[in-house]
Amino acid sequence: MTYDVARIRKDFPILDREVRPGVPLVYLDNAATSQKPHAVLDAMRDYYEQSNANVHRGIHTLAEEATALYEGARDKVARFINAPDPREVIFTKNSSEALNLLAHTLPFGPGDEIVVTEMEHHSNLVPWQLACARTGATLRWVGLTDEGRLNLADLDRVITARTKVVAFVHQSNLLGTVNPVDVVAAKARSVGAYVVLDASQSVPHMGIDVQALDVDAVAFTGHKMCGPTGIGVLWGRFDLLDELPPFLGGGEMIDEVTMAGSTWAQLPHKYEAGTPPIAEAVGLGAAVDYLTELGMPAIRAHEHDLTVYALERLQDVEGLRIIGPTTADDRGGAISFALAGIHPHDVGQLLDEVGVAVRVGHHCARPACLRYGVPATTRASVHLYSSRTDIDALVEGLTHVRAFFSS
Amino acid sequence: MTVDSMYQEIILDHYKHPHHRGLREPYEVEVRHLNPTCGDEITLRVHVEGSAEEGWRVADVSYASEGCSISQASASVMADLVIGKDIDAATAVYEDFLTLMQSKGQAEPDEDVLEDAIAFVGVSRYPARVKCALLAWMAWRDATTQATEGSPT
Ligand SMILES: Cc1ncc(COP(=O)(O)O)c(C=O)c1O
Numbered sequence: 001m002t003y004d005v006a007r008i009r010k011d012f013p014i015l016d017r018e019v020r021p022g023v024p025l026v027y028l029d030n031a032a033t034s035q036k037p038h039a040v041l042d043a044m045r046d047y048y049e050q051s052n053a054n055v056h057r058g059i060h061t062l063a064e065e066a067t068a069l070y071e072g073a074r075d076k077v078a079r080f081i082n083a084p085d086p087r088e089v090i091f092t093k094n095s096s097e098a099l100n101l102l103a104h105t106l107p108f109g110p111g112d113e114i115v116v117t118e119m120e121h122h123s124n125l126v127p128w129q130l131a132c133a134r135t136g137a138t139l140r141w142v143g144l145t146d147e148g149r150l151n152l153a154d155l156d157r158v159i160t161a162r163t164k165v166v167a168f169v170h171q172s173n174l175l176g177t178v179n180p181v182d183v184v185a186a187k188a189r190s191v192g193a194y195v196v197l198d199a200s201q202s203v204p205h206m207g208i209d210v211q212a213l214d215v216d217a218v219a220f221t222g223h224k225m226c227g228p229t230g231i232g233v234l235w236g237r238f239d240l241l242d243e244l245p246p247f248l249g250g251g252e253m254i255d256e257v258t259m260a261g262s263t264w265a266q267l268p269h270k271y272e273a274g275t276p277p278i279a280e281a282v283g284l285g286a287a288v289d290y291l292t293e294l295g296m297p298a299i300r301a302h303e304h305d306l307t308v309y310a311l312e313r314l315q316d317v318e319g320l321r322i323i324g325p326t327t328a329d330d331r332g333g334a335i336s337f338a339l340a341g342i343h344p345h346d347v348g349q350l351l352d353e354v355g356v357a358v359r360v361g362h363h364c365a366r367p368a369c370l371r372y373g374v375p376a377t378t379r380a381s382v383h384l385y386s387s388r389t390d391i392d393a394l395v396e397g398l399t400h401v402r403a404f405f406s407s
Numbered sequence: 408m409t410v411d412s413m414y415q416e417i418i419l420d421h422y423k424h425p426h427h428r429g430l431r432e433p434y435e436v437e438v439r440h441l442n443p444t445c446g447d448e449i450t451l452r453v454h455v456e457g458s459a460e461e462g463w464r465v466a467d468v469s470y471a472s473e474g475c476s477i478s479q480a481s482a483s484v485m486a487d488l489v490i491g492k493d494i495d496a497a498t499a500v501y502e503d504f505l506t507l508m509q510s511k512g513q514a515e516p517d518e519d520v521l522e523d524a525i526a527f528v529g530v531s532r533y534p535a536r537v538k539c540a541l542l543a544w545m546a547w548r549d550a551t552t553q554a555t556e557g558s559p560t
Pocket residue numbers: 031032094095096097121123124169171172173198200201221232364
């Protein structure tokens with residue numbers, strides 16, 4: 001079956017809207033969040049209309065249905081990332097919470113080192129900075145090359161016997177770079193460090209196989225993969241999560257509670273304090289079904305094609321400089337750029353005028369912006385429903401921006 | 408509503424040919440303000456003359472800044488408006504500008520008070536851009552407060 005973008009776009013009601021009368025939406029802010037297909041919206045609506053109840057604590061029919069739907073979503077996510085055991089899938093609020101959970105529970109202290117990279121999203125940087133301040137550990141980082149890739153020559157210098165955790169992004173939301181997980185993980189393994197992968201941008205666009213990747217824990221977020229906001233995923237190796245201490249305390253995460261103390265529930269509940277995001281889990285389950293039906297390899301191939309096309313067309317725009325890899329090898333479809341003499345804010349504003357939605361700013365990756373000497377960038381990013389027409393509209397819009405400011 | 412009403416000719420002129428730009432001596436206080444979400448930044452110096460008893464006058468405002476056309480033009484317009492004024496008069500202009508920027512495009516600003524700054528009424532319709540227009544003013548306010556309250560009388 002060929003990949004039929006026109007048909008796929010019909011699954012996403014928002015793609016039909018106009019930003020203002022006569023100006024159709026061209027949505028190229030997918031690295032910030034994705035749009036949602038009917039299947040996800042319907043699943044959440046059905047849940048609320050038919051099965052709404054709290055989970056894991058009730059013997060009535062609705063409670064059982066809600067629990068089955070919630071746990072069913074966990075099973076779907078586990079299959080989607082090839083987790084050996086669904087109990088390794090913890091539902092969180094988003095990637096940020098998953099990464100904070102790890103930064104709070106992994107064991108390290110004074111004299112130990114945590115290694116990140118200079119291209120991290122603040123969500124995979126600030127929690128480790130806080131953890132270092134709390135524990136007395138030291139933060140170190142792997143630098144970047146001028147081409148927007150990890151400086152692998154840094155690995156041997158930065159990752160040492162003192163390193164306890166290596167946490168890094170799979171696919172950069174700012175640069176689009178896809179990092180060589182195997183190389184970094186192998187180095188981390190050689191010194192006995194835990195390996196944490198921020199897969200927020202890779203799970204939605206290429207999928208992951210947690211058994212093939214030699215990592216200990218992975219974080220990703222529902223809203224970037226056609227699911228709702230308010231739900232994210234932490235996957236971790238069972239033995240590791242089982243031995244780590246709890247993160248948030250509350251209902252559901254306990255085994256036995258007395259006034260003198262408590263013991264913890266088994267995985268995954270140990271890490272799911274309080275009433276979880278049930279409808280959101282149901283929505284995420286539907287999103288995973290949707291992605292699976294299209295097929296992650298097909299989605300990846302489509303986005304790769306678009307990335308090749310976009311890089312080629314953008315580099316024809318006068319005065320445009322790509323911040324990040326300029327070819328589509330080991331690269332996703334988030335493309336940051338600077339337009340000579342025109343601030344990204346002005347670029348974004350004028351693109352919005354012609355319906356093109358992009359993101360401007362530092363994209364929560366300020367250190368990487370500083371590394372490339374730009375206070376901010378304009379970023380266009382594609383998703384499974386994006387088309388060449390979207391890229392054409394962007395390029396045409398940029399011509400309009402240049403004309404406006406050169407007059 | 409189109410962006411043309413945001414990017415008024417006056418704004419584009421100030422953006423392309425900013426007034427009072429560059430950091431100068433003398434000054435009492437230098438501040439650096441950032442727009443964390445978009446990366447606009449300004450380093451601003453104020454030089455005041457006077458005392459708490461006789462009142463203060465804004466003798467000079469100088470700045471180095473980086474950012475979008477709105478934030479750059481706003482710094483230029485702000486410097487035009489406050490330099491040479493008594494602090495009370497300058498603060499009154501600052502407050503009028505604040506009100507204008509909170510007006511969501513509804514205000515009918517007084518050109519006698521706000522001069523070129525009336526061109527920003529269109530910007531006040533765009534919540535994401537209001538903070539760009541306010542950046543230089545906030546920096547000026549901060550520096551001036553420090554200069555007048557922090558210095559010995
Ligand atoms: C690479 C990366 N990591 C982490 C996050 C944080 O995701 P969330 O805001 O859903 O926690 C994002 C999304 O903004 C991201 O792109």
